[in-house]
Amino acid sequence: MSQFLIADDHPLFREALKGALSAKFEGLAVFESSDFDSTLQVLSEQEDLDILLLDLHMPGNGDLYGLIRIREEYPSLPIAVVSGSEDVNIVSKVMGYGAMGFIPKSSSSDDIASAINQILEGDTWLPKELKNKVAEIEGEDREIAAQVASLTPQQYRVLQYLHEGLLNKQIAYELHISEATVKAHITAIFRKLGVYNRTQAVLIAAKLKLEPIEQA
Secondary structure: OOEEEEEOOOHHHHHHHHHHHHHHOOOOEEEEEOOHHHHHHHHHHOOOOOEEEEOOOOOOOOOHHHHHHHHHHOOOOOEEEEEOOOOHHHHHHHHHOOOOEEEEOOOOHHHHHHHHHHHHOOOOEOOHHHOOOOOOOOHHHHHHHHHHOOOOHHHHHHHHHHHOOOOHHHHHHHHOOOHHHHHHHHHHHHHHHOOOOHHHHHHHHHHOOOOOOOOO
16 A cells, blocks of 8 residues: 655645545555644654655745755655746756655646656656756755755744844744744854854855745
């Protein structure tokens, strides 16, 4: 019996995808999550998952952070990003940061099933029109991915707020923590990213941001 995890914050899309996959895979067990934290929870509870179908923009994912962090913690789990975008730059980053496939939400149920089967066999999968356009990410980006994977979710939230230009007291207010805790997180972020100031940290954060993706 196959076991899939659909991680997407849109219940209607999860239900539609679950129905489509159940018709293609006999005896399929489908687990669902709606944000990054609940995805980690399911991953920790279900050790025999065959594949994760991941939406980049669900809450807590921080664009590429969710993919990078899950890839680091579950290196043997196949991950396919299911997205409403077909932007080549986004696809290149997604594949470079460890996804085994990029499936547009506009894909037919037959194409989605074919993609999943190919990924489960150990191959990567991309839409035909994107195969020859996707570029490999550079060595610097791979190093950044390894550094970012070491950040806790809370530290990454602080990094996102730094990227938005918030002051320490504003970050403390948003996260309901003390300024001293914010400073401790920032110190840890600098150490893990190998930087010495906010500007350098913000430049790294900018590399992980994606343009807003229109959800199907």
